[in-house]
Amino acid sequence: MLTMNYTYRIYPNVVQQTELRSWLETCPGVYNYALRELKDWIASRKCSVDRCSLEKEYIIPADEPFPSYHRQQNNLPKAKKQFPHLGQVHSQVLQTTIRRLHDTWEAFQKRGHGFPRFKKFGQFKSFVFPQFKNNPINGFTIKLPKIGEVPINLHRPIPNGFKVKQVRVLSRIRGTQWYVVVTIESDISVPDVPVHGRAIGIDLGLERFLTASDRFFQERPKFFKSMQRQLKLLQRRAARKQKGSQNWEKAQIEVARMHHRIANRRRDFHLKTAHQLCDRVQTIFAEDLNVKGLTRGMLRKDCVDAAFGQFLSLTEWVCWKRGVYFAKVNPHGTSQTCPSCFATVSKGLEVREHHCPECGYRTHRDHAAAEMVLHRGQENVVSQGLWGTETACQVGLSGVYDLDKWRGAGIPNRETGKPAL
Structure with a gap:
């Protein structure tokens, strides 16, 4: 079903x-x-049989x-x-x-x-x-x-x-x-998408929204922060109105419309980015992030604005619809491990470059984390015996094939440096 x-x-x-x-x-x-x-x-x-509650029940x-x-x-x-x-x-x-x-x-x-x-x-x-x-x-x-x-x-x-x-x-x-x-x-049944084709790992962050193991990256649009001044002005106007009046209700509608617009722009960006990934590869591995924990830290406003949890959910749905295999891996230590020799390279958030003292591998911090995500994903599928032959598995649903505007749109953004393995 x-x-x-x-x-x-x-x-x-x-x-x-x-x-x-x-x-x-x-x-x-x-x-x-x-x-x-x-x-x-x-x-x-909830009270005992030999005594009554201190409150009226x-x-x-x-x-x-x-x-x-x-x-x-x-x-x-x-x-x-x-x-x-x-x-x-x-x-x-x-x-x-x-x-x-x-x-x-x-x-x-x-x-x-x-x-x-x-x-x-x-x-x-x-x-x-x-x-x-x-x-x-x-x-x-x-x-x-x-x-x-x-x-x-x-x-x-x-x-x-x-x-x-x-x-x-x-x-x-x-x-x-x-x-x-x-x-x-x-009543139709759709089989699970097997692991096939070209695989990448993706790393989500605040400096760049997405960095892939093949050096493709996507800048992070600041949806909330870019419209925060307009939203603040509308909220200030609403606060000056008499609560419950018609003018107050109109001001509240303007505030709600601005929030709705921000959410729509963010969701549209997430869907388009997920479709771009599915156009490039047939297997995607991502970090299983603790989204709730990210929204409680010092950078909670930026994390909520980026909405990593929504992006991962939408990407999983788009991958299922497009016949692309999607899986999550353990995110612990992906940015502190060298993807070349797997040595531990400790670095703080302010360090944006990965330089391994053991093997000398040097690249962007997010790219190294994405390569580590790819390695862990391949280890998981090999250990579970899921790696199979390449296949074309797609469901004939409306909207799956209407993606001509993304295909052949040009060469994606890439970094210069060591070529991807």
């Missing part, structure tokens, strides 16, 4: 936007009510079962009689809201932290229609239950053999832009 997500922009009218916003206000209320039941049941059973009978997903879902028809406004929302949308809470609860039990929190006003940005009897997309409109037909920008068609499984409605820029994430599935 193959499942994918396609994102499209939709253009609801004023009445439909009002209805969608009211649903996004109702769903958090259902979420918080179900969470309150869950917390009350836990609080009534609800007394729930001992034979009362745990408020599971199915119990709270079955209580929704009773809640609609008590609260008639719940009937305006599609029933399955409310069910998926309860499911969302219990998915968070189950994830909390597995990892031991991250207890579900109450949702404030405006925190719910999406809701889900979990199933459709017929295909909701008809031409350039999508039919949403209880909402009606909404114009959609179908910039790429649904591939043949796929059917729509569910649709998630997203609100962006404080409810001024709307998107749908269409989940499609097919």
Whole structure:
């Protein structure tokens, strides 16, 4: 079973936007009510039998079962009689809201932290229609239950053999832009991409966004920092408005639109860079970075602006779509090891050149790390017996072959120095 997500922009009218916003206000209320039941049941059973809690707690009978997903879902028809406004929302949308809470609860039990929190006003940005009897997309409109037909920008068609499984409605820029994430599935099975063809290792950094083992490199655009002055000006204007007024809301929309533009530019750069890598090679190895740790250091603003985690995720998706093998390796010590003789060469962050005192190999620090990533990746695939013959394995999906603007675009940026091995 193959499942994918396609994102499209939709253009609801004023009445439909009002209805969608009211649903996004109702769903958090259902979420918080179900969470309150869950917390009350836990609080009534966390104290010892021979003493009472110092804080006031609800007394729930001992034979009362745990408020599971199915119990709270079955209580929704009773809640609609008590609260008639719940009937305006599609029933399955409310069910998926309860499911969302219990998915968070189950994830909390597995990892031991991250207890579900109450949702404030405006925190719910999406809701889900979990199933459709017929295909909701008809031409350039999508039919949403209880909402009606909404114009959609179908910039790429649904591939043949796929059917729509569910649709998630997203609100962006404080409810001024709307998107749908269409989940499609097919019965076909796509085999894993084997290791084949030419292989490279890539190193991600802040001086250069990407450096490959074949000396190809990509400079790092500073998306946030380049627009930080404009964003600061918009935020200062918003702070001077009276909170809750119409002018304040307009100023907040301008700030949200600027953040949305920065995120779109960053994602576009990541996708184009991933496609450029797939045009060059058939096997890519990258470092398995601790992205969360990078966002807590001294250079956290630059690391968040570069978004290494998003780039690795998008690169993995593009490689799967393009039939390119992608794997991550252990990043420990890649910049402190000589790729020529594998001797340990300690150097601080201020040292940007690798010079091995053992073998005399000299190159850029990031290039040496990329060569070390390539060596570790080849060691892993050889030890696992994955290295095979070269093959052409691609899935016939829309957008895979529309890459003529990247192919034959010229010679990539290269350094001068020792040729790549």
